[in-house]
Amino acid sequence: MTTKRSPIRRATAVAAAATAALVLAACGGNGDDTGSASSDQNTASPAASAPAQQGDHNAADVTFAQGMIPHHRQAIEMADLAATRAESADVKKLAGEIKKAQDPEIKTLSGWLTSWGEQVPAEGQGHGGHDMSGMMSAEEMKQLESSSGKAFDTAFLTMMVKHHEGAVAMAKTEQSDGTYQPAKDMAGAIITSQSAEIAQMNTLLGKS
Template sequence: MPHPYRTLSACALVAATVFTGCADDTSPADSRSTADAGETADAGETADSADVEFARAMIPHHEQALEMARMVPGRDVSPDLVDLAAEVEAAQQPEIDTLTALLRRWDAAPPDAGRFPAGRPTPPGTAPMSGMMSAGDMTSLERSSGPAFERRWLVMMVEHHEGAVTMAERELANGTNSEARALAEEIIAAQRAEIDRMNDMLHRGDHG
């Protein structure tokens, strides 16, 4: 008959082994990994004042670019300009939608469409909108056509794009939200490429 103390010792050894195995499954290293993942996710979701200002300013800035792009059809301009204007509209409307969604996620009110027309002072809480055209600039563009319109449009849009690049660079310098910063990088790359393209059109074309 087995000795009772030996049986008890064997059971204690099994229990200790099981307990040790369970403890390994929830090691401090695993806990740290989980915490780090949570912190990374939180960092991507939060936004500071620079991120909010960037989004609130870039929306009306893009809206003015859309207004200019929608003037192009029917102006007796080159097919290259028609294509470029269509590409500007196709790229910037989705960016407006993304910026609006980010602001809502951050519990920050997005600007109303058309709230900041050309020539009106920028409201508090919105970063400066570099490269915005004045009301007079937009009226002059609207009243032109043909080669004169094309040249004026290209000159204005180069300045407008340069302003967007400045605003996006400000976001990279000051913002912390990963999605806003990624969008700023996309804006810089796309608009610099379009600036080069428009300057090439200005130099090689006959726009009056």
């Protein structure tokens, strides 16, 4: 009986030991997996949150981009007229600088809106409804198109001062209300450059 019991007991003991080993391995595995998952999450969080932070924007940023695009387009339209209608070399040079600065900003603003899933203003949007931002009306644009020489220079400078003042006001709103840092940086650049151009244009108006 003893010899028969002994192998049975040994087999039972081996089975019990094997079961215990499996249980311990499973527990250990769970612990490792949990730690690994936790570690992976901790590691991934900064990387995952970085794009979200870079793309962090609010309604003010969208308003700034959607308003500044047609605003810049009109300034470029006005600048293009100066190339053939202006008499003053200073006015022509200023018009060229305005176009050179604002055309790339339109592309940047459009890219932001696209990345945010927002609508990019269509080309040729009307001139009306933007009085508060310094936009010219359709009648004012016709007046500018129909003038030339010194009369154009005076009309262009007078209208562009108003136009720039509108852009500066929009940029100041973006700086105070926006959250998207690249847009706030652009707003700061617009305030600096266009304020300087306003001073330059007022000087040219005094000479005309």
